[in-house]
Amino acid sequence: MILNELHPGERGRVTGIDGGHCFQQKLALRGVAEGCTLTMVSSSCCGPVAVEVRGSTLALGRCMARHIQVVKVE
Numbered sequence: 001m002i003l004n005e006l007h008p009g010e011r012g013r014v015t016g017i018d019g020g021h022c023f024q025q026k027l028a029l030r031g032v033a034e035g036c037t038l039t040m041v042s043s044s045c046c047g048p049v050a051v052e053v054r055g056s057t058l059a060l061g062r063c064m065a066r067h068i069q070v071v072k073v074e
Contacts, residue, residue, distance in 0.1 A: 003060075003068040004049060006040040012070030013037050019067050027068070030058055037073060 017024050031053040041050035049065040
């Protein structure tokens with residue numbers, strides 16, 4: 001599933017990032033990398049996606065979030 005499909009309060013573990021090296025590096029510098037766990041803070045039909053990762057809240061564009069593959073964590 002993609003990051004955009006998580007609902008607020010749900011947690012997911014990143015299983016893959018579709019994109020080139022620069023895109024993956026940009027996310028890694030913000031704490032989002034394969035294997036990390038994040039929590040969806042807010043996701044509306046338009047506007048950015050807010051996630052909590054490693055104790056910080058991060059806003060990602062919806063297009064960026066569509067390239068992040070996750071597995072829901074209970």
